[in-house]
Amino acid sequence: MTRHSLAKDKIRVLFLEGVHQSAVEEFRRNGYTQIEQLKVALDEAELIEKIQGVHILGIRSRTRITDKVLAAANRLLTIGCFCIGTNQVSLNTARKAGIPVFNAPYSNTRSVAELVIGEIIMLLRRIPEKSRACHDGAWDKSATNSFELRGKTLGLVGYGHIGTQLSVLAEAMGMKVRFFDIEKKLALGNAQPCATLEELLGVADVVSLHVPSTPQTKNMFGAEQVKAMKPGSYLINASRGSVVDIDALAQGLKSGHLLGAAIDVFPKEPASNGEEFVSPLRGLENVILTPHIGGSTQEAQENIGLEVAEKLIKYSDNGSTVGAVNFVEVSLPVKAGGTRFLHIHSNVPGVLRKVNEVFSQSELNISAQYLQTDPEVGFVVVDVEGAVDETAVLQQLQEIDGTIRVRFLY
Ligand SMILES: NC(=O)C1=CN([C@@H]2O[C@H](COP(=O)(O)OP(=O)(O)OC[C@H]3O[C@@H](n4cnc5c(N)ncnc54)[C@H](O)[C@@H]3O)[C@@H](O)[C@H]2O)C=CC1
Numbered sequence: 547m548t549r550h551s552l553a554k555d556k557i558r559v560l561f562l563e564g565v566h567q568s569a570v571e572e573f574r575r576n577g578y579t580q581i582e583q584l585k586v587a588l589d590e591a592e593l594i595e596k597i598q599g600v601h602i603l604g605i606r607s608r609t610r611i612t613d614k615v616l617a618a619a620n621r622l623l624t625i626g627c628f629c630i631g632t633n634q635v636s637l638n639t640a641r642k643a644g645i646p647v648f649n650a651p652y653s654n655t656r657s658v659a660e661l662v663i664g665e666i667i668m669l670l671r672r673i674p675e676k677s678r679a680c681h682d683g684a685w686d687k688s689a690t691n692s693f694e695l696r697g698k699t700l701g702l703v704g705y706g707h708i709g710t711q712l713s714v715l716a717e718a719m720g721m722k723v724r725f726f727d728i729e730k731k732l733a734l735g736n737a738q739p740c741a742t743l744e745e746l747l748g749v750a751d752v753v754s755l756h757v758p759s760t761p762q763t764k765n766m767f768g769a770e771q772v773k774a775m776k777p778g779s780y781l782i783n784a785s786r787g788s789v790v791d792i793d794a795l796a797q798g799l800k801s802g803h804l805l806g807a808a809i810d811v812f813p814k815e816p817a818s819n820g821e822e823f824v825s826p827l828r829g830l831e832n833v834i835l836t837p838h839i840g841g842s843t844q845e846a847q848e849n850i851g852l853e854v855a856e857k858l859i860k861y862s863d864n865g866s867t868v869g870a871v872n873f874v875e876v877s878l879p880v881k882a883g884g885t886r887f888l889h890i891h892s893n894v895p896g897v898l899r900k901v902n903e904v905f906s907q908s909e910l911n912i913s914a915q916y917l918q919t920d921p922e923v924g925f926v927v928v929d930v931e932g933a934v935d936e937t938a939v940l941q942q943l944q945e946i947d948g949t950i951r952v953r954f955l956y
């Protein structure tokens with residue numbers, strides 16, 4: 547039987563925002579019983595209260611894990627973002643507190659790419675307003691400003707997991723693809739890179755944004771970029787609301803410079819399904835507005851649930867940090883016997899020596915040791931064979947200057 551320093555039925559797991567049942571089942575399959583599920587996101591004050599005693603927290607993109615929430619988290623071992631973006635978590639503070647954060651970098655990318663393909667067709671055919679008109683009893687059978695996508699140029703800003711899949715799908719449908727990325731990227735199919743964003747904006751009939759939320763991408767698409775787009779072109783944003791200056795976009799649409807837009811993410815998104823969605827884009831012609839559902843398909847959510855749950859369980863059971871977005875990655879073999887100590891510390895000189903002294907002074911036989919450091923945080927894992935007074939070792943490790951947290955698995 548695998549035993550743990552904290553019995554699994556004492557480990558409290560909290561899932562917010564309707565994390566998929568596949569995650570819950572994976573935790574149950576692995577022996578976890580204390581799992582609480584909420585459908586909603588919590589605001590900072592609610593989370594500060596709710597997080598007390600929680601060891602493993604699972605969220606999606608709405609819940610903000612701020613410095614204050616992390617300071618209040620008295621038992622938190624790890625956080626799982628059941629999505630791609632991790633900008634909702636104060637990653638640096640979590641890292642310094644010894645809390646690895648995991649996400650699912652691939653599982654919903656196909657869903658986003660498919661949605662964007664659908665939106666390109668809908669926008670070029672002006673389906674939003676034609677459908678609305680039919681619902682209202684009108685019959686507008688005109689081809690004005692309706693186009694095929696064949697032969698048009700798709701400009702991808704960000705050529706990562708989503709951008710590249712879109713590139714392949716769009717070419718298969720007869721579009722030309724250009725892309726701009728800050729990193730050198732392998733161009734798939736016949737896609738061609740642009741040296742600058744301006745170059746891309748000057749040639750694209752449809753611009754689709756697929757960059758992460760970073761300080762550099764904040765408002766990277768403003769009045770100047772809207773103006774630089776071709777007259778009669780379209781903008782799609784299914785990345786993050788912080789990337790586009792929404793007022794500048796509204797202006798570009800109202801002036802007729804842009805013929806349409808499809809926007810899935812917004813600078814301010816309602817915290818729950820009941821809250822009113824407020825945006826200057828509401829009511830504009832040929833604008834598809836969706837409530838941040840780019841990755842919301844059954845397939846994606848089920849896969850994400852499983853993928854992130856596996857990473858969280860591996861860390862909780864085994865200490866492995868592979869896939870962590872804010873933490874040094876240590877790939878650990880499953881432990882067959884003995885005791886495994888996990889020591890997270892500030893990366894200051896002498897800590898590793900003191901850790902080793904604890905084991906040598908206790909005359910313990912170290913069978914394996916793993917160490918990874920970043921400039922500020924170190925993570926050392928020590929496997930020990932034979933009989934061990936775990937509590938005594940734990941206490942000595944905790945007393946080492948610079949220790950952030952210590953755990954043992956046995
Ligand atoms: N609407 C939704 O439901 C979803 C939204 N997303 C968002 O989409 C974003 C992109 O997802 P992936 O393609 O999987 O990410 P990725 O990390 O695979 O690709 C992002 C690409 O953007 C590039 N990039 C970064 N900064 C840039 C800049 N300033 N200019 C140009 N390129 C830049 C990177 O080099 C990278 O190639 C995610 O970070 C997330 O915020 C992801 C999934 C679902």
Ligand SMILES: O=C(O)CCC(=O)C(=O)O
Nearest residue numbers: 606607629630631841842
């Ligand atoms: O499904 C979600 O909650 C958010 C999806 C998303 O934006 C992401 O994966 O980054």
